[in-house]
Amino acid sequence: MRDTAPIRIWIKSSYSGHNNNCMEFLSPPPLGKAVVRDSKDPHRRMIVFRAETWTQFVHTYRSGAPEPTG
Template sequence: MDLSLARWRKSTRSGSTGNCVEVADNLPGLVAVRDSKDPAGPVLSFRPDTWTTFVHRLPER
């Protein structure tokens, strides 16, 4: 998986304690998710429709 063009952004649901999730949703056919504390670490990847379903099912804060 080539993530060289990924534009990472912190999730609006990330906390101020450093527990942050970064999302790259600018790649065709792919949404990538990683831990901001470990940018060289593992990345989860989802199909855009799967990611949208996940986000819409999150409880309101």
């Protein structure tokens, strides 16, 4: 049987405007990871998070919790 790697694409955040000031995420992500990059400069380094960390970040953002200061 032949194994084929999934086709991965970069998806721009739905909150993005037309000025490219946003982030993109890799879909589908590698198992257990979340990968994001700056859409203005896609050749710069990607940022890789553990899936649990990214899920918590999104949950906190959507709940309207205040950002930490300091």
